Amino acid sequence: MRDGVVLTKYDRRRGTDKRAVELIRQGLGDVVMDTVIPTDVRLVEVAETLDVSLWDGESPGAVAYRALTQEVVDRWLSDGMTRA
Numbered sequence: 001m002r003d004g005v006v007l008t009k010y011d012r013r014r015g016t017d018k019r020a021v022e023l024i025r026q027g028l029g030d031v032v033m034d035t036v037i038p039t040d041v042r043l044v045e046v047a048e049t050l051d052v053s054l055w056d057g058e059s060p061g062a063v064a065y066r067a068l069t070q071e072v073v074d075r076w077l078s079d080g081m082t083r084a
Contacts, residue, residue: 004075006068008037035068037061 005028011017025032040061057063 003031004072005032006035006037007032009039010036011039033068033071035064035071037064037068040064 005024007021007024010021021036038060040059042059043061
């Protein structure tokens with residue numbers, strides 16, 4: 001799979017966010033990545049100045065972005081895609 005949808009700014013405390021994720025997954029299916037990027041103040045604080053993994057590598061956002069990276073690689077490899 002070359003294309004995918006990433007859900008971001010997710011707040012697990014909000015029922016509307018949970019419902020939105022459900023509806024998006026129902027509507028788009030497997031094209032939606034499993035990894036969801038949460039709302040994370042650390043991401044906002046460093047967005048213009050530094051890679052969050054260097055600033056606070058254990059923040060929820062940094063952890064989620066690493067998980068997303070691995071998911072993209074896994075999907076890329078499982079589809080038998082190779083470098084051009």
